[in-house]
Amino acid sequence: MKSSSRSVLQNRNVENRPIPSEYFLGGDSKKHSEDNRKQHTASSSSTSNADLITNHLDETTTATAAASKTPQRQWTINDFEIGAPLGRGRFGHVYCVREKKSKYIVALKAIIKDQISTPRLAKQLISEISIQSRLKHPNILRLYGFFHDEQRIFLLLEYAPGGELYRRMQKEKILKETEAAGYVYQLCNALSYLHSKQIIHRDIKPENILIGIYGILKLADFGWSAESTEANKRTTLCGTLDYLAPEMLNGHGYDEKIDLWCLGVFTYEMIVGKPPFDSPTQQDTIRLIRTIDLSFPPNISQHARDLISQLIRRNPQDRMPLNEVIQHQWIVTNANIKAIDENYEKINRSTSINHKDDKDSAYSFMIFFLIFFIQIVITILQFFGVANLGCGFILMVKLFSSGGSKIIVGIIVMIVTLSFGIVAAADGLLLIKINPTNMGF
Template sequence: MGAICSCCKAEVIDFDGPVDLYHFYLLRAVGKGAFGKVRVVQHKQTKNLYALKYINKAKCVKMRAVSNIIQERRLLEEIESPFICNLRYAFQDDENLFMVLDLMLGGDLRFHLDRSGNMKEEVVRFYVAELALGLDYLHRLQIVHRDLKPDNVLLDEKGHAHLTDFNIAVHFSHRRPLTSVAGSMAYMAPEVLAKRGYLSTVDWWSLGVMAYELLFGRRPFRGKTNSALTHSILHDRCSFPENVENIVSRECITCIRGLLERDVKKRMGCRNGIEDFKQHPWFASVDWDALETKEATPPFEPDSKRANFDATHELEELLLEDNPLKAKKRDEKRELSSLTPELRQMEEQ
């Protein structure tokens, strides 16, 4: 028999050493965002499935997003919640930064809203309750998400809601309120746009905007330009469809009005956190203990036989990617002093 060519030998993986991309099988592409892409991966040793978020370092520098990415990783290291896509591994190679997160196969709420249209009241109530638990957990850690919207809520295969994308999440302090305008404008709270200074109050407003959108298929405040949208958020009355009493209950409307209260001292969630939700009539039927342990049955279960994500992500990965993702050995000879300040910052932090 002929000798086996050394170049054909399988890569020896050290599972006891630092985690790297060689530890995972790369499976299908399922999404992309402003700062990176997402693929399903499987750990070669444990066989567990995860979502791999990877960010090109050069693009990160070009978009001036280095501090955001470092901040996102550090925040995720502090978090462990059943209603958040938790971080499981983080590592880098010479080209990319990698974050391995809990995998959610049920798709995001934007996808389901676009595919199936307006959602039933009991479905939206379930999501609002689970997300309220997740937000209350973050706020107790003094973290504000700042970008709650249907796109950033992922469902697992059973239908439980999870908050994701902590790219602009940040720690807050009561001594020094935040002033930067950050987030997706349509979901921004009035105090963000007015630049008055804000804390975790903004997440409850965004939850109200999202709940309204899931129920009625449109957002409560609209404008054809940024200035018109800003004016609507700051001044317009929150109105409901004419036949709203045939669509949702009165308790549902009072909850949304409570979340979309411009006075933060009166806004639902801002007074007593999760207790505001537990005491509200709209949630009278919710078993909060079962909800917190995920023993409550979700009212909607994603169809496991259909793809719950945009299939074009997979096609783009195959046809348009000029530098397909693959495991690469790091350049051990490269010295940090030879890197730009931004690349050195990513290496060190």
């Protein structure tokens, strides 16, 4: 997957470079450039823009407390144990953290105030927080709360242990139609919920879709989302070039049907391995989008072609509505709807305030920590020149069978393996919880 054309509005490629120290929690967020006067001017502007956001957050907290007639917990960074970085966004970085008192795992997005350089960015972030904080659906990543200090704004987000779907697609190249249909079914459910609240996402793509517990799809990143009605259509050009609909490129007003176009492009990319209008240049991509020059590899099923073709249509009114998409033959034939709906029920049970058994979520995180542990074991085995875990176990057998001092090395590897496994399992079963119903949210 490329791409140069995809980067015209948002760079798809994730650069493999060190994270600047000012982004780390507790790091120095006051680094000065060589030109102190320019830095001071930019910092002053960023501070005023950040104040717009923090004032909004404070007002929201006060209003929420007044409406609920209960005091709202005031979070600080000291309430959390900071884990590994999960990724980076436009304004900051995301970390896996655990709330010290309840032991619940959440994702913490740390936004450096100095990165908010314009009023437009401030208003965009306010809109993102305002929209996402009031959404509650199993296929939408929850925003549980927020707080801030002098240098940073923090967002408490639902943790999705499966990470970005895009990473999976990079590894697998293409997804089986059975798996892709399940994701489309879930994304339709998320979009139906959004559209019922007159919200459009405007930036559907694999990078903005995460995988939660039980493999549940989570639509994330509401930075470009907006409220839209028939009487108030949007005109902003935003999103990712490969996914832009003709009406947006042409500067026409658009509504929630723009998400249907993106749904078709997303479906195509999952099962083909690249976006339908992928081209070497931006100009070629725009031309293909405007002419709807759509073609399919021979291995794509007829049902998949039919669904995608009914979503990727020039006239928004001609695009298949979501309620018909989930009933399409491709979805019905390929998606394991029963299993998905059962996972929805598991989510509902585990997030219920009256739910008394957290074993499901604890077990999921036990698996997560075991996966993390396996990575550690692989690193140990690679010390011996081993490329993968399977070969590692072969190495252990050879060490035991070789006799002499190599038996001792084999025993050490085995003890390390068992020790990490026991610790990870215990931590997962006893401490790790994913649904923060007791954190005051």
